[in-house]
Amino acid sequence: MTLLPLPAGEHDGPAVRVGEVEFTRAELFAAASVVAGRVAGAPAVAVHAEATMATVVSVVGCLLAGVPAVPVPPDSGPRERGHILRDSGAALLLGRPAWDNLAIPTVPVDLTARSGSAGSGSGSGSGETGPALILYTSGTTGAPKGVVLSAPAIAADLDALADAWAWTPEDTLVHGLPLFHVHGLVLGVLGALRVGSRLIHTVRPTPTAYAAAGGTLYFGVPTVWSRVCDDPTTARALVSARLLVSGSAPLPRPVIDRLTGLTGLAPIERYGMTETLITISARADGERRAGWVGTTLPGVRARLVDDETGTELPADGESIGELQVRGATLFDGYLGRPEVTAASFTADGWFRTGDAAVVAPDGHHRIVGRRSTDLIKSGGYRVGAGEVEAVLLAHPAVREAAVVGLPDDDLGQRIAAFVVAPDLAGAAGGAPGGIPGRASDGTPSETANETASEALIDFVARELSIHKRPREIHLVAELPRNSMGKIRKSALAPPETP
Structure with missing residues (x-):
């Protein structure tokens, strides 16, 4: 099973649109195969992850070649990107960044180039056990850590989300989120490609762009949905959508109420981390409880642990403890940091999320916040x-x-x-x-x-x-x-x- 199913013959319909550039699935894989041939054998490849079709082609090309892709935020400063490039061991950088003093070669991506062997290299990495992505995430101290995500972990998560959200090839996914995070890249690009749904990336997540896209499934963060609510005319244009999904931060209750009133759709919330991908979500056919992020996805287990006694807490809707998870969606570890990786897991194999949560008797989860900043002992x-x-x-x-x-x-x-x-x-x-x-x-x-x-x-x-x-x-x-x-x-x- 590959992470991204290859095109089955010629596909005439559009599959991916980023801004004004649109490719069929066959065109995308043909362009990505050129990239795959260029990067084959590299230990890792950095991608200038601006919101362009070149980024999508670059990441898919790396997956086809079985080479870990390392998205680099386009607005990163010299210290941050220098650390990412050095720490990841990237052999080259795909894209056209206006950055000076780079220590590795930069290779522009030609969107007009095509290869007739769209499947070449796919067996070596896109569906095997090797690293697929290295995403950098910042902690409370020190330089960002490289989170190594395997193709099987990504596939397991996307399949679980497709089940929870009734996500099918008949959907059109719309979002304008950054392409260097789990939300915008893994869910918002690889998810659409794995499911087979059409993707429209609006470059920026503006209310006007969302309203004009005519999607059935929309992704956004709370700031996006708040701005949509501030523009009632365009918000009402989303009434034809099937599902509005919010993530990356809690969605305030007033925004939920306004969004529901304007669109007739109660938004879905979900929870996850770079290290775990999405582990908890409300379901398309289930209850959408404001302030709660839903139940565990298929293949994921979760528990609450008292951070002082280390004992497991009951799912009583009141007890606050550290949320710990395990399952097929978890990362392989922090790149080059075995001690930090080991410390992030309990002795019996559960990942310590560092988030404080409450679990109701029916399995619904409410995230209180980060234990370090949001669990206050007063x-x-x-x-x-x-x-x-x-x-x-x-x-x-x-x-x-x-x-x-x-x-x-x-x-x-x-x-x-x-x-x-x-x-x-x-x-x-x-x-x-x-x-x-x-x-x-x-x-x-x-x-x-x-x-x-x-x-x-x-x-x-x-x-x-x-x-x-x-x-x-x-x-x-x-x-x-x-x-x-x-x-x-x-x-x-x-x-x-x-």
């Missing part, structure tokens, strides 16, 4: 940051919220919230929800900010247990995010006191 209580964030986002004046635990001599950690609320203190406009946002002369004031913060703290205290209320709230203009829209909580810090 005054002897365990508080999930996600639960507090969900309440803050339910306030009509709050657009975005991020909750962290800050060191505290008395509590161990105190709960702090960073909130984007333009209509509150220090911003133009009114102050809905009964929260005053300005001084009597109409200018921002410290007192007004304090009043707004206290009102939000009380709002949380009314909705949750009193010990879960934030001890401080900081009104900010925006929250720091990475390229996939995830909030960078490590960059959040209170303003310095004069």
Whole structure:
């Protein structure tokens, strides 16, 4: 079984479109076979992973040749890309990057070149046990680590998702996500090619582009879906879709409600990591529970473990523990880091995700967040940051919220919230929800900010247990995010006191 089934004869219909460039499946594999011939025998090949057809052809070509592809973010700085190129051992870089001082040869991809032997090399890697992709992921410390993903792991995950989402060749998948992450590349490109559905990549995930694509299946991150909701006219154009899928970060309840109201479709959420691929998801034919990411996919097992006692926790919908998983979708290890790889697994073979979660009696999972930043231990209580964030986002004046635990001599950690609320203190406009946002002369004031913060703290205290209320709230203009829209909580810090 190959990861990407080869074309069976001539395919006249379009299979992949990226921007304005469109290929049939036969054209794609013929172009990719030229790349396969160029890279055959290399230990690894880097790909300048911009949102172009050249990237798709490059990755497919590497898979046909049985050579690990190493996507390099097009916006990476010299230090990051230098580390990726050195650490991966890539022999060359495919694409046309405008980068200086590269230590390896750069080979442009000719989209007009064709090879008549589309299957050449496919038996050596695209369906065997060797590495297929090396994706780099950043941790809390140190340089990014290379995550080695095999073709069987990718195939197992895509087949499980096809089952969960009723994904068939009759679908048209639409997305505009980056092609150097699991979401955009593995699910969004290789998934469509494996299933046989048509793929339309919009280059950028704008509401207008999504509305014009006419798809049945759409992928997006919370920022994408929030912007879709801000453009009701284009959002309503998605009513003909079959499935809207959100991932890479939790989808706020207000966005879920707005999206459902505008499109008539309750979005599906799913959970995964670069190291595990997607392990948990809501199903197309199952319940879509806001704030929960669904049940384990076929072939995946999961458990919750108390991080202090090491004992397995019950699926009672209340207990918070570290989520650990095992199954066919897991990575082969961190490239060149056997000690780090070993430390990421338990003695009995479960992968430590580092995420805190809750499991309901019916098997539905709710991700509380990263244990390092989102499981807050305050005054002897365990508080999930996600639960507090969900309440803050339910306030009509709050657009975005991020909750962290800050060191505290008395509590161990105190709960702090960073909130984007333009209509509150220090911003133009009114102050809905009964929260005053300005001084009597109409200018921002410290007192007004304090009043707004206290009102939000009380709002949380009314909705949750009193010990879960934030001890401080900081009104900010925006929250720091990475390229996939995830909030960078490590960059959040209170303003310095004069």
